[in-house]
Amino acid sequence: MSQVLPSTIPAALFHERADAIALTARELAQHGWTPATSSNFSMRVDADHAAITISGRDKGKLGRNDIMLVNMDGKAVGTDSRPSAETELHTQVYRRWPEVNAVLHTHSRTQSVASRLFAKHGVIRLEGWELQKAIHGHTTHESVLDIPVFPNTQHMPELVAQVDAWLDAGKPLHAYLINGHGIYTWGRDMAEAQRHLEALEFLLGCELDLRRLNA
Ligand SMILES: [Zn+2]
Secondary structure, three states: OOOOOOOOOOHHHHHHHHHHHHHHHHHHHHOOOOHHHOOEEEEEEEOOEEEEEEOOOOHHHOOHHHEEEEEOOOOEOOOOOOEOOOHHHHHHHHHHOOOOOEEEEEOOHHHHHHHHHHOOOOEEEEEOOHHHHHOOOOOOOOOEEEEEEEOOOOOHHHHHHHHHHHHHOOOOOOEEEEOOOEEEEEEOOHHHHHHHHHHHHHHHHHHHHHHHOOO
16 A cells, blocks of 8 residues: 655655664564564654554564655555554654654563563562663663553553653653553664663563572
């Protein structure tokens, strides 16, 4: 299905974003973090639009034509393709942080297990790990990094409201888990978003290992 762009968005800009999303998706799929066509990825295109993965595509085989344009309400623009069911969670991030330009959502085994284990606390507290410094604004392992775990639902407005409530309480947010589901994180560019995702995957794995070892 073809993508018709608004006159304000140059084709080269959209293609650059689409290619960057597809490349990252293929890399993350190679890690095994996007099983069974799950996960979704996006980049901001301008103040009013984002490029996002089309629903249901194999993330290990993504190309430019698997990416579509949406507005900041998460609605398709210039295409009949269907965006991911979770598009509203991406556009929420772009609306809340004008400086954020990439959002990544994956369903790795580590993320899924950690979300189940910590759901009863509603949060995973990361403290004392050197790799916390990979998260923007964190300069020491002595800082505290809280990753909330929100209950899963197929009704996106409920999830959006949970994220809003966390932020409106004035709590910092660099990522969140959804129980039994996966993780969302983001960055000012794709490289930063990917660094956040890789660091969090590693740190969640460390927390799970400590519990396996009963340490
Ligand atoms: Zn998902």
